[in-house]
Amino acid sequence: MKYYSPQTVAEALELLAVYKGQARLIAGGTDLLLDLKSGKYHIEALIDTAKIHELCQIEQEGDCLVIGGGTTHTQICKNDLIRRYAASLAEGCHAVGSLQIRNVATLAGNLVNAQPAADGAMGLAVLDPEIVVLSQRVERRLKMDQIYAGFGKSAIDNTQEIITQIRLPISKDNVASAFIRLELRKALALPMLNAAAAVGIKNDYVRWAKIAMGPVGVGPTRACEAEKFLEGKQFTEENIHKASQLALAQANPRSNPLRGSREYRMETLPAVVMDCLYAVQSRLEH
């Protein structure tokens, strides 16, 4: 298998085009290499994005936070801008795998791997991100729900496309976010359940709420009924409690021998969502 380390996005896309679907992008490689070792794919070449400098920046552009598609989970969770404006993302990325994995693995790779409880993706899902995907032909700008093509399947084709940026709006309003994880271990274990929430408050009333949870469906799943319930209401203990129960309406978890049965997950999901909303509440300005 051939290995290339291009210096620019254009070079990377050119190489992918030359190989006509028989080459894949490798970022950290912590998911891809497992798939290659297990024989899930057979490819002729790997195109490494780690040396593409333009993908490794985290910057503020006006009222937008721009995260390069090559940034690692470690870079993201340690970044001051992310910790200030995107707490759920910092926490989600911090929960991925282990420190060794976070040092090489990327948020973009986490998104493209398309797992329903991917921690980085979960933390991102409630921040209204725009994911910029470039191929030789076109640039697409995708919302979070557009990057999944099915269970464990990405709508991004990494034999042809590259995530160049993840863009987040920065709000000047009273906004806070949080990420939470129910887990058997603090590292090296997939979550039993995880959830993220972001809430915008004005004059003590919820202007908007975004709640995502997993693994209860394809990708981070929005608790739409809970979100709608909270809109226009005060962000009180009672309303948080009611909203957490409503999260079950969009939840459809499977049973997993290590990570919890469906029944267990349905019982504990409201508690996980509630803890997440309380964490958000504690971070809002009062």
Added chain:
Amino acid sequence: MQEHTDILRFIINGREIYTQAPHDMMLSDFLRDQLFLTGTKKGCGKGECGACTVIVNGDAVNSCMILLGKVNGAIIETIEGLEKDGKLHPLQESFVQKGAVQCGFCTPGMIMSAKALLDRNDNPSKEEIREALGGNICRCTGYVKIEQAVEAAVEEIRKNAGKETKDE
């Protein structure tokens, strides 16, 4: 642009190494089979145990999940590089003294994860030590002595540098 036939170059434990090994070879295999640096262990081959931990450009990584092409030009440290002129590194010394080694299989990875932490943070909290070692699994010791060994090494390193530790 780096292509797959190019000669690879690393600095491994302070030595400059050139190789024509394939770019899609795992770093752990290169270290063990080509350089005979067998201190780095292969526990799972999946990035799930940390026994293969080495330091690349200051970061602890699982060498069983790193392809050679990815680390071309990198500064790499393995457990073999800690000893200097016959003297053990304070981490190695404290692991031995504190009884943090039983079968020893996790030990090189544990020490490299700890070293990566201490190289950047010379006075880590217990929580920071636990986070740094979170990706390293031990089946024998129950982790307590390992944590104590890292704390003892911190004290030793700071004493050698003439600094006070958190408790003093």
